[in-house]
Every structure is written in C-alpha cells, then in structure tokens.
Amino acid sequence: MTLERFAALAEAYGGDVARWPQGEREGAAQLMAAEPAQVRDILARADDLDAALAAYSPPRVATGLVDRIVAGAPRPPAPRPFGWLVPAGMGAGLAAACAAGMVLGARLSTPPVQDPDSIVAAVSDEDVGAYFDEEA
C-alpha cells in the first residue's frame, strides 16, 4: 500500500484502522511497520476529526415517543367470541371431521400449484424493491 492510498483511506474512514475495509487492513499494517512516523501523522490528523465527530450526540428520545410508535404495531389475533363455550369434545370432533374432509378432498381433486414464485409474489410488497431502486 502506498502512503497516498493510506492517506485516502484515513481521510475516508478515519484514524481507527480497525474500522477500515477488511481488505485494506493487512496492507495498512505493513505500511505502519515500514513508515511509522509518516503514518502516525496521517492517523493523528484523522483522529482529531474523529474526536470532534464523536462530540456530536444524537437527540434524546422524547417522552411518549416509544408509546406512540408501539401503538401502531400489529396486534395479536383477537380471540374468537364465545370460543370458551365450545366443549372440548365438540372441538375434537370438529377437528376429526375436518381432517377426514381434507384427506377426501386431497384424493378427489387436483392439488393446487404451489409455485414458489407465485407464493412470494402473493406476499411481497413493492416497497422492498422500491427503496433500493430509487436514487436518492
């Protein structure tokens, strides 16, 4: 790695070599061993800016923000009204009848096409792609 490249990386990613792109760190380490004085000056300059940037704190969370956000979240499915009235035996009987119907239905009809692409398309949303396609 040249000193120019080292300086460009420090200018872009700061003075902490551990935060540089992984593929550049080995070359940087070799240069640090070969040219310690020059490299130290470059890193110290980058460190100065890093320290200043670290002093800029993000805003604090306002009271009530979390509750406002959570209020719009998906809710668990509501329990069926009067579901507790259905006796356990009746539930088991219904389940058995349903299972028998499903088996019979599977034997009598052609199974639906389970094409993975169509399933993905059915549940997908253009938002996922749109945010990546759009040039900001």
Next chain:
Amino acid sequence: MGDPDEELLSRVAAGDPAAVRALVARKLPRLLSLAGRMLGDGQEAEDVAQDAFIRVWKQAPKWRPGVAKFDTWLHRVALNLCYDRLRRRREIAFAEPPERADEGPGPDRGLMALDTGARVAVAMAALPDRQREAIVLCHYQELGNIEAAAVMGVSVEALESLLGRGRRALRAALGDLKEGRHDP
C-alpha cells in the same frame, strides 16, 4: 450471512407485544441517530422515526427473508423520509425567500463560540446532503463500506470519495481542531 432481525420481525408480524417493544428498543436509537444527524433537528428526527416504524409495521407481515437485510432496508426507508423533508425545506426556502440577504452567522462563522458538538452539528448541516449521508452511515451508524454503498445506491469507490470530500469539508469548517488535541 443471517439477518439478526429476521426472527424478531416474524414475531412482530404475529402481533407479539414483547417483540414489538424489543424491535423498537433495538432500532429507535439508530433511527434517531440517523435522522437527527441528517436533518439536524430532534423533533423532525422523531417524526421520521415514527413514520419509519409505520412502514415497518406494514412491511413486517410481508417481509421476505433473504431478500434484503432488515437494517439496511430500514436505513433506506429512513433516509428517503429524511430526503422528503430536506426537499420540502428547499421548496419552502425557494418559494419564500428572505426579504433581505441573511447576514447572520453562516455555517463557518461564529463556530468558535460554540462547543465542539454544536460546532460539528453546524458543520454537518452545511455539507452537501450526499456527503453528510455518507459520513452519517459510516461514522455514526457504523455500517461497513459495502453496506453503506448499497444503502446509498453507489459504488464503494464513490462512497469513499463522498466520505473523503465530506471529512475534508468538515476539517476546513472546524479549522482549530489541533488546539483540542493533547499529544503525550
């Protein structure tokens, strides 16, 4: 490479209240950090965070594992919301120009009087949007260069150029940085 947020997201989609709280606790500070530094305004950052979570709640049941990393997608969503607001600001400034030229403190003037954090905030606000975005993603959000470049829709080389130009501009605006450094 697995997405550390996917399992939580699927529980959110099922309406698990604990998962909802956990996702908000995990992502809200990151969203406020991102939007706060992009917009330089805490109240607007909160609005962006709230809007971003509305999109998360909408997207959670339809999330396709493996298509995109959730944190990357969330950064892109929040940045789009930030850019909407920055665009609106420019439109308002264009439609309603000040009656006379602003002779008050510019981005570089009067910086000496402020503490370092406030000075950086002013200098960051004066950067071109894309340079500020690159610095916020790499320095503050600690995204790797490949992920940050993907969020911005640019090459790694272009990201590096934006970072370098942005940091040079910040250094020029904060010209007296060395005074605060104490060599051993």
